[in-house]
Amino acid sequence: MISSLTLVDWRQRVAGLYDAVRAQPDPHAGWDLWRTGRDELFASHPQTPLAADDPLRGSGLPYWPYDPALRFDVELEPVPESEPRLVDAGDDGTIQMHPIGRAVLPIGGTLDVWWLRQYGGGIFIPLRDGTAGDGSYGGGRYLLDTAKGAWLGGTDRTLTLDLNFAYHPSCRYDPRWQCPLAPPGNTIDVRVEAGERL
Template identity: 55%
Template sequence: MTDAWEVRDWRIHVADLYAEVRAEPDPEVAHRMWAHGRAALLRDHPATPVPAGARASFTPEVAPYDPALRFVVRVEPAAPERREVPTPTDGVVPFERVGRVDLPGLGGLDVWWLDSYGGGIFVPLKDASPRTYGGGRYVLDTVKGADLGGTREALVVDLNFAYQPSCAYSSDWVCPLPGPGNTLALPVDAGELHVPVAG
């Protein structure tokens, strides 16, 4: 079982990686840095969700960068909604909808606030592609450091940075997954694609 200090160190590395991503002015270069950094963490870090037997040879599949899937959009008002996600490890994880972003040509995604200690903006994504994890992926999860930058008036939502949650790799992890307001009817073959692992 992963211990608290390993998880803490993982989060430090994730936050540092996203700080480098935000500091790089070329999104395609930032994406390469991110893909390389994520691969190293998933393969080598003690807190990786990749099962031990699969780590040494594990390489995530990341789609080539597509500039058409990078959006800088206003977070529009949305009717208040609360989601309470029960988990066996963290109890009930509460989220409050704080807005919605429109991604031209694709549809809209709800923007959530993690309404518990620490807080954070959360934008999960589920799409129609058979190449992505069926449970969905995360684009932003700022409480864990996955933050592409921006403001309410101009939030960076770059689907090339969509990544698999820990539960995609192992049932030891429990993850809040996208609801209907974070489901796109079209395929989004960007970011991390689903690579089944056995360990």
Template identity: 50%
Template sequence: MAWLDLLGWRREASALYARVREELPRDPQAAHQLWQTGRNALFGHHPQSPLDAAARTAFTALPCWPYDPALAFSARVDTSGPQERLTVPSSTGQDMPLVRFGQVTLPVGTLDVYWIDVYGGGVFLPFRDATSGQQSYGGGRYLLDTAKSADLGSTAAGELRLDFNFAYHPSCFYDPRWSCPLARPQNVLGGPVRAGERAG
């Protein structure tokens, strides 16, 4: 049953991000509210919620900073540099194979972009910032994870939409039984990013 529950979670997450991508160009704040409402529903009621049964009973909403349009960007991935194959530890110590295949340069800093090098794969962009370990998870947050459908799409010019207001905590933040790849030192931003999900 757990495998079918996981399938249901992924379908619902995929459908949520599809609605968000449709709304985002028209009304970013409405898209952000849609995203929050959808994630709250999944966390509060879905059997594959990262929260355990006791935490789901007490759950009301995931804490988020207010939407800040100054932290919504789009950027082209620079793939001109060499690719780098990596094996990075997850939150539980398990190895995760990644390929660093490019970088994005944003007003808040430069971040490496990875391919999760397992079956199915996916583009992956984690980060840490000056809030990590205090106002957000010390292991970082995720800006893009296409393996989990967490993808805001691209602009007409082919740039990735990278809106920090949609940054979210990995499942291991809520329960250590989950295994999550963490942000590498290359993806640590110097300043605080007070957007997206935060610690309670």
């Protein structure tokens, strides 16, 4: 029961961070708020994926410097209907990821945009770029997960993507977590030296 309540609190705080980011007119200042808030959660929250003796609790999570050129609005391009991608999530069961579109990145490459059926639904965009295993977690990072409040804006046809907000999934820090990792349609060759790094 206690872990369930602390997990709810964790998710509420993460969503609150993104609320603060969206309320900030300057994207760089919003990113600074997000980083500070994440460091506080990872340092002391009961649901942190960091071990008690992990030095990142004191130093904070490492990031590349903010790059304003890596924030853009992209159109959600249609994709053919296909079967959902099923991902084993351990105790959380099987995650169903349904493709809803594709985002063309101005820096090169495309990312599949997924709709998660769990948690009441949400847009999910994982990212595995040229830094995977050489600067960032080998399994990739998450760019957008609206089930956790990670929404930077958009319209009925566009998404605001800011690669500076790419972050490692919890399984990067603790093997007890089973995370959906970036499938082939979310893999690009370009090195995205923005967001959370090793």
